[in-house]
Amino acid sequence: MSAGTPAPEWRDQVFETLQHNRIEQVVYVPDAGHSRLIARAHAEPGMRAYPLSTEEEGVAAVCGAWLGGQRSVLLMQSSGVGNCVNMLSLMSNCRFPLVTLVTMRGEWAEFNPWQVPMGRGTPGAFELMGVQVRRVDDAAVAADEVQAAIDDAYGADQAIAVLFSQRLLGRKKWER
Amino acid sequence: MSNTTADMARPAGLDRRETVRALLADRKDLLVVTGLGSSTYDVAAAGDHDLNFYLWGAMGGAAMIGLGLALAQPDRPVLVITGDGEQLMGLGALATIGAQRPANLGIVVLDNGHYGETGMQRSHTALGVDLIGVAKACGFAWTETVERADQIEHLRMRIARRDGLGFANVRIAANDPPRVLPSRDGVEIKNRFRRALGFSTI
DSSP, X not given: OOTTOOOOOHHHHHHHXXXXXXXXXXXXXXXXXXXXXXXXXXXXXXXXXXXXXXXXXXXXXXXXXXXXXXXXXXXXXXXXXXXXXTTTHHHHHXXXXXXXXXXXXXXSSOOOGGGHHHHHHHHHHHHHTTOEEEEEOOGGGHHHHHHHXXXXXXXXXXXXXXXXXXXXHOOOOOOO | OOHHHHHHHSOOOBOHHHHHHHHTTTOTTOEEEEOTTHHHHHHHHTOOOTTEEEOSSXXXXXXXXXXXXXXXXXXXOEEEEEEHHHHHHTHHHHHHHHHHOOTTEEEEEEEOSEEGGGTOEEOGGGGTOOXXXXXXXXXXXXXXXXXXXXXXXXXXXXXXXXXXXXXXXXXXXXXXXXXXXXXXXXXXXXXXXXXXXXXXXX
């Protein structure tokens, strides 16, 4: 990198990690914290990015993609994790690989109390269904954590959730 | 109109086993996903196949597994065979699928207006909900209501031709034929499906 070039943004590094690992389907319920990743996935010809009406649809789509030979990633925010609980039985019963990247709400500098219950319940909801949970607080390790999750999912047949902490994502601006 | 009258207004309905057997005849490169319960048994009764992915749970997930699969395998037709209750649990999936419109995906709902697995309680479709109307509103390229056996061959050909994103509602009789149980080992049915497509299992 030449002098004066700004360090790449961690969100771009995460996107490039998905690219290098041949992730071909990117399924999501939008979140502001994922907006750059979603925009880049839509712009990438080697990826099919599409929105879900609810998060558990994405759990099933990931399984279909794998049956058809493609790797995928599921993006959501913490409020959607509880929606996935029964559908995650696909991972337990069939040992489908899963990489889900979750932006956290309700845990740090939160303004909206309605985000708090599911934010607090997010790690527990995943663990209830056998999904391993990793947390990222530091931008410097975000891409490496995503790489490790892909390795564990597609190398070791695991279901992994990577939680991007609210502190990492930054305060949401409420006043406009 | 009372519920009882609405029920009586439904025609007798097609035989589910014969319908599914006809749909899966000469299946060639067809990939099949089944919704839990009777649809899984119907597809198993038509003949086990490596390229059948049977659900025994994950209710509401069959159509979305079909979407992920259809996008990954655009050169092969993908057929989701499920029941009215299973599809009703994943109604939002019809919107998600309609927004993507893969030309190689067909969803066939075997509609008896009842939850057959749990004691034949009436479902929404027996209470006036029109799944064809939902699929049309979600942008499916074609829809068909199938009430006669002679319509099935046309439906089968449309799916085989990858004739655009399609949805069919097949009016079947609300009966409970003898169970034909395929493997319920999820790892095995996932792995054999991938192996049959030439992929490694991990």
